[in-house]
Amino acid sequence: MKEVKGKLIALGGGDDDGLIKLIRSEICNISSNIEVIATAGPIASNAVESGQAYKEAFEELGCSSVRYMRIDEEHEADTAQNLERIKKADVIFFTGGDQVRLASFLHGTKLLDLMCRRYAEEEIIISGTSAGAAVMSDRMIYDGYGHYSLIKGEMKTTHGFSFIKNVYIDSHFAERGRFGRLAHAVAHDPEYVGIGLSEETGIIIKEGNQVEVFGPGVVTIIDASQIKFSNTRAVAENEPIAVENLKMHLLVNGYRYCLKEHLFQPIPKEEMLDGKQQTSFADLVSGE
Template sequence: MPQSTKTAIMIIGGAEDKVHGREILTNFFNRSGATDARIAIIPSASREPAVIGERYREIFNEMGAKGIEILDIRDREHCENPILQNYAENCTGVFMTGGDQLRLCGLLADTLLMNTIRQRAQRGEITLAGTSAGAAVMGHYMIAGGGSGESPNRSLVDITTGLGIIPELLVDQHFHNRNRMARLMSAIAGHADRLGIGIDEDTCAVFEGDGLMQVLGKGTVTVIDPQDMTHTNQHHVGATDPLSICNLKVHILVYGDRYDLRKRMPVHSRSGSF
């Protein structure tokens, strides 16, 4: 995939390469304006926001960003700060780090600052990226936690409200690395009006605003589409009982593959490949 300069919403599965090729971070940097980029780093999900914020600052500084600000929000009142608000209104890229997605939502949801960032991202005015916890918050519904290594069941996943950047998605991250297929299937069984997106580490689902998702990075993006689901016992069994889920559609996408969110199908090129 060529390095695009078009703005996008970038959902990263976590543990993106920060040392060697830095492909995903470089893609974010270029989409944010390259050497004209004014980047806002939001490390609020982290327990060590100053440390993680500085790490990303060094990376984007090495790349040559024009301006970098760490929005070290540790209280909801910080989101009303006119200096931070002004930066959110004028930056070209926003990067949300990993950590705890519940902490991130607790600090940012329904604030003036987050509303500005969400609206600018949805209008294509900025590039917005989130990794790990920063990825989990992208949908209207959010996977707040859960388990792995079991059959799908309702107790395997905790659902709460996310930041609604791309509302129709239900995102899970560190996906195959932490064996989370059953967790995402459990989530989708109870929210069949959403589209499940499971993103591996050092992998990114890129949404350019044209209804297409493109895959970047070393792993896979798993799409779980329940629109043709014919049956689930989700509403009739106990929380720890196994789920039956019939006629789920599952796609495994790799680097360069594309998926049409509106048509709910992978996009093939004329050569027969994606």
């Protein structure tokens, strides 16, 4: 199986100064082409404001080639100009908002196919926060609240962007009490690994497999690969689910989780010496 060459960088929402600075630290050239996709909000003015705000945030860090792209009811994805811009992009950044809306405008487009191909074959960075993080896998969660998410029919999933497969990424995880819906999702689809991102905390996925943490908080990994019993497919609608032997890991900076191997491990010291792993989230935010 070919190794994925791109990187995914996803934040769980909240203050994203550290995410912007991390992306800047990952690109070698200040003239790298950065494309901000401002789509997820339903109000046109919000999309423009969001796109412009992220453009200015990258420019404040010295990035000289930053543009934002609107894709919505009035701006189709597959224009010649959009395709040409994505062909040249070094970084693609998805803003927050509504991940179902975001997916609906890009799913099945040539533009998304181009992004997926470039992510698999080239050293490109695909990044996003909140909804822009949740949409990265081939499936995503879009419903389910509190204890109701453990009732069959309350938690719902749909297609995502398929940069990575067999993963559910959920944002605002601790802050909005989303453990139940992520656990329900992976119990229903045990070939998937659940990744819950707290706010101001995120992950870098390298080679399509190695999940590493940045930020001050905790990333929750829910692994259903060793489930012994689950009634999620057999139980009737509006009934609670039952699951036996669902595993959970708490991942913080300095540790990684390998998706294919279902393996939790510390990052080796020799890799910690590359400078980037030693840089803390607080240093990134403060600019030290």
